[in-house]
Amino acid sequence: MKNSTDSFYFNLTIGTTNYRVTLFVLTFLCYCVIWLVNMTIIVVTIVDKNLHQPMYIFLCNLCINGLYGTAGFYPKFLKDLLSTANIISYTGCLLQGFVLHSSACADFSILALMAYDRYVAICRPLAYQSVMTKQRICVFVFFAWIIPFYLLFMSTVTTSMSRLCGSHIPKIYCINYLVGKLACSAPIAMIVMPAFNYTFYFCHVLFVVWSYIYLIKTCLKSQENRSKFMQTCMPHLFCLIIVVVSLLFDLLYMRYGSKELPQSLRNFMSIEFLVIPPIINPLIYGFKLTQMRNRVQQILFGKRVNT
Template identity: 75%
Template sequence: MMDNISFITMFTLSGLGGTAGYRGILFALTLLCYCVIWLVNLTIAVTVILDKNLHEPMYVFLCNLCINGLYGTAGFYPKFLHDLLSSAHVISYSGCLLQGFVLHSSATADFSILALMAYDRYVAICRPLVYHSVMTKRRVFVYVFFAWLVPFYLLFLSTITTSTSKLCGSHIPKLYCINWLISNLACSSSIAQVVIPAFNYTFYFGHVIFIVWSYIYLVKTSHASKENRRKFMQTCLPHLLSLVIVVASLLFDLLYMRFGSKELPQNVQNFIAMEFLLVPPIINPLIYGFTLTKIRKRVFKSFKSCVFTLKS
């Protein structure tokens, strides 16, 4: 560990101080939610991977969205479940940086994948004659590769700059670690610690603008024919709902961290902090599972086969 941060080896996490009376119930509910997250996301991901008929760009991107949901929640739930059973809510310095990296990179990867899904729908509906020449298997692989690489690279840079800070405190006022809260503990900020996060926010705000513009254009184009309207309602509406859920959850938490009142009850603060780790990972797979016909039929077919096998 570097000399300028060698005095801080552990962080304390707040949020569970007033939950001693019902921590067992909270543990059971949290474990149930985490199991549901694994069930719904893994079901969609495995269905897409195993069924060759679903090896199309839209479903490949959906599979990556579900995998990202599992990746992001893995950075929070195991540690949170451990804290619910522990009297000391602490995390090591390296563990704090790792958790911040996982949560940040997962959130930004969501936007990258949703942007790819919006682009895929734009080409499919607005330029259907060139769809198969534009969305080739090789290009889809490249798109997915960069959808993971860019968030990881940008957040790696952000985490490295955060790790070089000289810290003047060790208390994280949240259930989990994020880079912004670690930076708030720094005695002073370097230019890199200001520029890199600002660039990251701007870069992914650009993703949101691109997605919104794509859907505005898609809505206009869909009015041209009944077939386009059908495509939009069947395949674009789930994407749009996912975008709204992800953006609303992250924006709600971000705005509360910056401008929210600390006088709210601790339980309310905890829910706000957990919302983007609870709502999108559960709702997104359910939206796609119920609205995309191929996914729904394949999942129901697999379920019926399992039931029939168990009965026989």
């Protein structure tokens, strides 16, 4: 098959045809909820100067990343639900894969930063102000975004260099792995780049596990530290578990799952990480962090809430 980027299209697998209007309404409402809960956290963090602290700055970036990642899926999926031709251009496919992959990687980067912040705050409280300076936070946030963008840009470039021998993608959105499977012959770079990316972000997870081992050891020694852990570390731990489980669920099913399952169930498994983490993460932090919860209540109800 000739590779012509201006005329080549991929066929996506939507599958569901009988309830498209209902699915469109439910998907649109879900996307609205994602925007509402994430924008609430973002706006409150920006407006309230008392929240200009490392933990809340990282949380704000986590919510921004949630909006960025879902923007790569929901508008196109909503359009597909109202169309009978579920196709995507070659360039659009690569762009969608880049956005979804880079967003997932940025999630791990930001969650690793939040784990480091909690480690310094609880295990090295006297050094916290000197370690987590504004300049250092800016550097941390910059690299949390630029590294995923760079790695996924390189991965997308290697994918785009392949000559394709097919156009059908058995998923409701594009990812580099499935585009690579359509290649007539996969170059070594298409194997090396994903392997490096998986290893790199698996190390992020190991770092978070290591930091939590020290956090738990420290918190067992003090009632005050146990209270800090329950209030600020537990939301982060829940968010990390949700992101990891959602992504692993999709990755493992995509590679080893049965194709005998109904298409609607496979679609749900595919979009799980685009539905649950973007909604649950800001809700967990919004309800659990006292300062954030009180500020949100003050804005919504127009009255000051006692801390």
